[in-house]
Amino acid sequence: MTEAGHEGSAADFAVTLTELHRSYGSVHALDGLSWQAATGRITAVLGPNGAGKTTAVECAVGLGRPDRGVVRVLGADPAEADADHRAKVGVMLQTGGLPGGSKPMRLLDHLSRFYAAPADVGATARRLGVVDFAGTTIRRLSGGQKQRLALAAALLGRPEVLFLDEPAAGLDPHGRLEVWDIIRALRDEGTTVVVTTHSFEEAERLADHLVIMNAGRTVAEGSLDSVTGGRSLEDVYFGLTTRGRA
Numbered sequence: 001m002t003e004a005g006h007e008g009s010a011a012d013f014a015v016t017l018t019e020l021h022r023s024y025g026s027v028h029a030l031d032g033l034s035w036q037a038a039t040g041r042i043t044a045v046l047g048p049n050g051a052g053k054t055t056a057v058e059c060a061v062g063l064g065r066p067d068r069g070v071v072r073v074l075g076a077d078p079a080e081a082d083a084d085h086r087a088k089v090g091v092m093l094q095t096g097g098l099p100g101g102s103k104p105m106r107l108l109d110h111l112s113r114f115y116a117a118p119a120d121v122g123a124t125a126r127r128l129g130v131v132d133f134a135g136t137t138i139r140r141l142s143g144g145q146k147q148r149l150a151l152a153a154a155l156l157g158r159p160e161v162l163f164l165d166e167p168a169a170g171l172d173p174h175g176r177l178e179v180w181d182i183i184r185a186l187r188d189e190g191t192t193v194v195v196t197t198h199s200f201e202e203a204e205r206l207a208d209h210l211v212i213m214n215a216g217r218t219v220a221e222g223s224l225d226s227v228t229g230g231r232s233l234e235d236v237y238f239g240l241t242t243r244g245r246a
Contacts, residue, residue: 014039014192015060015163020069022055022216030054030066031216037161037194037209042187044203045196048241053196054094056213057163060194061091073161086146087115090159092150094166100139104130104149107138108156115157127182128152129175143170151179161192168202180205200233214241 015037022030030052037043048052058064059071062078071078076085099107103130112118113170125131128148133141141149147170154162167183168176183206187193197203203210203224212220219240220227229238 012038013232014074015043015071015104015194016070017060018055018070018072020056020059020066020071022052022059022066026106028216030059033069033213033217035211035218035221037192039192040187040190041208042183042193042195042206043209043211044207045194045211045213046198046200046203046237048195048198050215051213051241052216053213054165055216057091057093057165057194057196061089061163062086062127065089072192087157088160090154090157090162092154092162092164092167096167098138098146098153100137102133102138104138104141105134107149108152111153112156117158118156119158121156124155129178134246144172144175147171147179148175151182155186159191162186162194164193164195166196166198168197168199175201186206200237212237212240 010208017036018034020030020033021028033052033056035045045056055064059066060073060078062081065079073087074085074088078089097228098119105121105125109123112121115190128151133145136153138149147167151164151167154164164183168179171179180202181197183193192216195202195206205220207224210222210224211218212227220236224233
């Protein structure tokens with residue numbers, strides 16, 4: 001099992017979080033968090049509710065700022081990055097961000113206009129199966145359909161780095177497999193993908209690199225084999241994440 005930290009040049013890592021602290025009143029959402037995501041690879045971030053996964057992603061995409069620590073995405077501080085840099089980073093958050101009164105294709109067409117060289121809206125919608133429910137208002141979509149639409153929206157800017165917060169939540173088994181195939185294809189095309197998840201299967205199927213978080217810290221990091229050491233991921237995970245918990 002490996003602890004947080006890697007050898008390698010800054011160019012090897014598209015995302016670097018170093019000693020991040022973020023508190024909300026008396027709650028320490030991030031408590032010295034450090035991990036890295038290698039360029040052109042899939043990094044899966046696994047942890048229980050309250051581990052700080054979503055807070056870490058919010059800091060990485062500039063939606064929040066750490067109280068202390070350093071965040072670098074494609075070499076820049078996302079909270080101070082310009083529009084050109086932000087266009088290189090896609091994000092799919094677990095909740096929110098989809099206007100209920102709009103229809104999927106109208107929303108995707110609107111969002112595409114924010115980019116100088118967007119992905120083809122029709123092709124992206126077909127790739128994610130959005131065309132199957134294109135005529136339904138967003139408020140009437142199922143949870144899984146909203147997940148597909150949110151992922152399509154995150155891909156419109158042809159991102160170099162893509163943050164996906166629970167991308168397969170709410171999807172049926174067939175839908176999960178399709179989304180995982182898309183994530184692997186994006187990796188193969190050179191995109192750096194960071195996936196936060198509660199799913200052991202998702203982490204095992206996708207991760208080139210695995211981060212396990214607990215209580216705002218990284219408790220293990222490395223390849224799946226190096227983190228598990230031949231044990232099951234479930235056993236390792238529960239051994240690491242039950243420490244210090246009530």
